[in-house]
Amino acid sequence: MKLTNLISKGQKASVYRDGDNAIKVFNKETNKTDVLNEALNTTRVEETGLAIPSISEVGIENGQWSITMNFIEGKTLSQLIKENPEKKEEYINKMVDLQLEIHSKRAPLLNKLKDKLIRQINSLEMLDSIKKYDLLTRLDGMPKHVKVCHGDLNPNNIIVSNDNMYVIDWVHATQGNASADTARTYLLFALEDQRLADYYLDVFCKKSKTEKRYVQTWLPIVAAAQLSKDKPEEKDLLMKWLDVVEYE
Known part of the structure; x- marks a missing residue:
């Protein structure tokens, strides 16, 4: 089958629309284990009842591994923030509510x-x-906690459709401490917009009744984890986070 309707293109995969389906086609160098692990993670998260795309097939498209799931019509939260900057804080509040819902789930x-x-x-x-x-x-x-953690939650991984929010890209999903997951989202924001990162953390800590200092103690750990992705443009900021021992 020849796929022509490209929706998005990332470092490791491209996503195409085919009718009611979205087909994620991985680059040729992608390890089979990584593809199957992403499919398994997504299926396990789907069983929690969270609003996410449902996988229908793992297969091969033109010699490359692919995952087929239902297509969700809508825009990413990132797109909406850019189009409606005056609603930025409203969108972040909704994102935090969604993240708290994720953290309320268990997937042993x-x-x-x-x-x-x-x-x-x-x-x-x-x-x-x-x-x-x-x-x-x-x-x-x-x-040590066992809460569902997305591992890469940011506005690019949230699709808004008819006022409903759907979370995509569960390749990094794990079970663990919610504050570690929060620290990673904070870090992803900080790499782009420090002011928005600070606002996000304030909202999250207020809604979850979590001490900000506690989330911040995770920052050196998650910064080191992000360093392992070897993105040169992030290195200086991440190294700075590693050197912060305590937070006021």
Whole structure:
């Protein structure tokens, strides 16, 4: 089948529309394990009842792995923020409500967030053994929870359709501490817009009744995890977060 209706293109995959379906076609170098893991994660999250695309098939399109799911008509939250900047704060509040709903769910078969963070930190060749030890010690001392964590929640991964919000891209989904997931979303905002990041964190902590300082203690850990993605344009800011030991 020849796919022509390209919806979006990312670093690792392109998404096409085919009737009522969205087909995510992965780059040729994508590992089969990664594709199957994303499909499995998404299915396990779907079982929690969250509003997400439903997978109908994992297959091959022109020699490349693909995942077929139902197409959701709408715009990303990122698009809406750009089109309606005066509603930015309203959109962030809705996003926080959605994130709190995600954190309220349980999916016992998802991988553990802590195990993933340990692997990511240990993989960093740019950090010396002392820095890694400090980060791993901090991680080991964090409270252990089993809440569903998206792992990459940001306005690009939320589709708004008829005032309903759907979350996509569950490849990084795990079960773990919600504040770690929040710290990662904060960091993703901060890489683009520090003011919006600060507003997001204020709203999240107020709605969840979480101490801001507690979320901030996760920042060096999630910054190190993000460093493992090896994006040169992010390195300076992420290294800065690693050097912050305590927050006022």
